[in-house]
Amino acid sequence: MKEIRQRPRIGIPRALLYYEYYPMWKTFFEHLGAQVVLSSPTNRQVLAAGSSRVVAETCLPVKVFMGHVLSLVGKCDYMFVPAIRSMEKRIHNCSKFLGLPDMTKAAVPECPPILEPDIDVDKGKRELYQAIYKLGRHFTWDPLKVKKASEAAWQAHQSYQAQMCLRGQTPLQAMEEMFTAGERGIGEGKSNFSFNIALIGHPYLLYDEHVNYRLLPRLEEAGARVFTTEMVDKGELDAFVTKLAGGPYWTYDDEVVGAGGYYLEREVDGVIGVVAFGCGPDSLMVDIVQRYAKKRSKKPFMLLTLDEHSAETGFLTRLEAFLDMIQRRKKIKCA
Amino acid sequence: MRIGFPHAGNVYIPIKSLFQELNVDFVVPPPNSKQTLSLGVKYSPEGACLPFKLTLGNLIESCELGADTLLQAQGFGVCRLGYYARTQEQIIRDLGYDFEMVNFSVSEENKLWGFLKLFKRLSNDAPWSKVIPAFHFAIAKLNAIDEIEKAVRKVRAIEVEKGTANRLLKEALDKIDQTSGRASLKRIKKDYFEALAQVPQDHKANPLKVGVVGEIFVVLEPFSNLDVEVELGKLGVEVKRTISFSRWIRFSFFLNPLGVDEWKKVHQAAMPYLKRDVGGDGWESVGEKVLHAQDYDGIVHVAPFTCLPEVIAQNIMPTTRENIPVLTLICDEQMGKAGMMTRLEAFVDLLERRRRQKTRAAIR
Incomplete structure (x- = not known):
């Protein structure tokens, strides 16, 4: 039948x-x-x-x-x-x-x-x-x-x-809580973070753990509390888009330019931008954030470009060097 | 106030005329060259597209010549173009130049009105009785250039001595650039049409017809596509191209507001494969392939590297049922002439073989 x-x-x-x-x-x-x-x-x-x-x-x-x-x-x-x-x-x-x-x-x-x-x-x-x-x-x-x-x-x-x-949840955490409520308690996870890192970029790059080599978990393992675009109110993001780029043009201005400007002015120890190679909007938006980071803000900013050829080792080396640098800066500040 | 603007094909000629008629101080940046490109590449974000890099180079070179007001296109499309002005402004400011960025819109409904108002402002509020004739004359120049170019494309393919038509075109462009009278413009046009008709031609030849489609800037700026039209002409190919600035202006300034859709036929042809406008010229590229599958022998599709709309077109074009060979040339600062020539020659060989097979099949 x-x-x-x-x-x-x-x-x-x-x-x-x-x-x-x-x-x-x-x-x-x-x-x-x-x-x-x-x-x-x-x-x-x-x-x-x-x-x-x-x-x-x-x-x-x-x-x-x-x-x-x-x-x-x-x-x-x-x-x-x-x-x-x-x-x-x-x-x-x-x-x-x-x-x-x-x-x-x-x-x-x-x-x-x-x-x-x-x-x-x-x-x-x-x-x-x-x-x-x-x-x-x-x-x-x-x-x-x-x-x-x-x-x-x-x-x-x-x-x-x-x-x-x-x-202050990432999309993955929020979705897990929404759809598997009760099955698994979402703990606050670790609370002894030693420094704060903001990630800016499209959600489909930040939360796809294959293409970004588990960037988020890796940062948390290294003791970083991670901040992302989703944790910021839209009005504040828009204000920074206007400040940095003169007004929104792409839907993603918020998650790159807005979040970039916002976090460069906040109490985070460093900002990491994640972009895809060959992405048209990113190529110009990230440039604006980088210029802002260089001119106005004293915060470390690193840009990671992803494509299907990038090797994990090279990626990790850069990440580790960046985190080492942030920790050293923190020590110098404290001393 | 001294105005500088980016190059895009021959569009500097009408812009220059417009400023001259309105008594505005301006500089024409040096024509696109290796130097322009390396300036652009040096200061652009690495992932930016070729038009961005070249126009940035032009604007920096204008600043070096003393420009303090820079003109750049802007709009609410979906391609990167709308982001050019704001990024380039920051880049040039960081280089230490002091200037005002003036943008004209290429996408909003009242393009014509916005454009006219902008030029009225730039000309220190000249009366409309001056602005409108100046604008009209600039368009007449642009139309003359495009008409002569069209004739040249035909002659290039079948001229006996290669390069004659090109020489005539250069002369004509210079004369059009220098003239300031409407009557003399008409005469120049007539003279050169006659001169072109008298170029010794092989009238028996039945040249291959190849359409050039793609992103408007790289199609129309010979420096960015390494003179693809001229090179095709040298190989004895008649180039067909519908994209031109005069056409763009005619439709988007005058006819589109009246409800005439410039690309309707092309869009309808593209419908089965691409249903919506994807910004830039991606929809048109697909449509032109489908529409001209019968009357062209092949299509050369030029696009800047990482161009958003053209990548979509490039992905869709091979799957259309209308079968016609397409050669996609990706233009960026890494492109080499020898490599392009090899590909063009191989492509033309392929088209010739295809045509021979077709005629043989027809005879049988």
Whole structure:
């Protein structure tokens, strides 16, 4: 007897905007009666498979994304690849996010049907609601049900962001707490940190432990308390974007320029910028932060550029040297 | 106030004319050269794209010539271009120059109005009766240049003595640059059309037709693409290109506001493969490949290294059903002429073989 699957399975690649919107997407789809399939964390095979499908010039995060799409093929009925143009008025996303559904189709022809809502807040609320409704139509004809689902999704997103901002959690910690509540108590972890480090960069670089060689855990093991963009109020970030760059242009100005300026002025001992090789927005945004670090602030700043060729040893050497330097500075200050 | 501006192909000629007519003090930075590029590369972030590096070089060279007001494009697209002005401003300030950065928008709805207002301001509030004719004359120059270039592209492929058309083009550009009368501009245009028609040509030759598509700056700035059009011409190929500044101005200043969509046909052609504008010229690159698969023999796709929209185009182009050979040339400061020539020659050989096979199949 042929098995009739009641609940359509939606594949969500654990890459790019997953780190920012996963709770929202998951809630939305589950309220519409779908089942969400998440790809497993990045590993070498995922990255190699993704890299083999796109031209060499493509940036690392997109290669990772393609790898995750490939790993989901056959495990889901739909692939969720939104084309997000803007999340705020007059502030746009990088071209790669817009071309993502079409690039996925070109790179992974065997991909199941792609759910590709056009999210463009710049065009106005009406268009946005229509896009959401169109997305919901794959699962239900009832507009009210879609409305309820999107309201629940928005709520989930809000509480996710609040959790990170108020309690100083990283997206990984916040998601773990949201989805596996009760199973594992989230302790505050270590509390005897000897110094503070701020990390700036896109969430999909900071929290993907394969591409950044476990940067966060490594820093914590070395005794650093890590601060990230998510822990800062958006208003403060925006103020620094205006101060450093004259106003936001990219959606990510907050997480690079804003967070960079913010932490360079705060009580942290050093700031590490993490960028991907070949990333267009990063190439210019990080330059602004670096100039600010050089001119206005006496804080150490290090830039780590990631690509699929960088070797772990070289990466670690730089990291260790940077941390040694920070500890020495601290000693000199104390003495 | 002395104005400096970046180069982009021949666009300095109309800009120069505009400033001259409005009696504004300005400097034209030296044409793009190795020196410009190395200045740009030295002070740019390493991951920036070639247009960023070259225009930064131009602006620094303008400052060296005493410019205190710098002109740069700006806009709310989705490509890096919108971030150029703010980064370049900080870089040049850190070099110790004192200047004012003036930006003109290339993406907002009222581009024409914004542009005119900007030039009125730069000309110390000249009356509209001066600004508008000056602007009109600059556009006439730009159109003349593009029309002559178009004719030159045809002649280059089939001229008997290679280089004649190019020499004529250089002369024409100089004359257009120097003229200040509308009547003489018309005469120059006519003269050079006639001169080009008289260049000895091999009319029996049926040259290969190759479309040049890609990112607008590297398509139109010969220094950045190592003269790809001229080199193709030398190989006996007729270059087809729809991208030009006069076309851009005609549509985005005048016709788009009236509801005419410049690229509608091209976008529709791209639809099955790329559904939305990805900023820059990525959508158009894909569309032109699909649209001209039948009437061109091949396509040369030029893009700056790490250009966001063109990387998307480059990923999508090989998967279209419309089958036509595409050669992607990535332009950056590492690009060498010999390497490019080898690739171009091999590409042209391939196109010739393909055409022979096609005619043979047709005869059978």
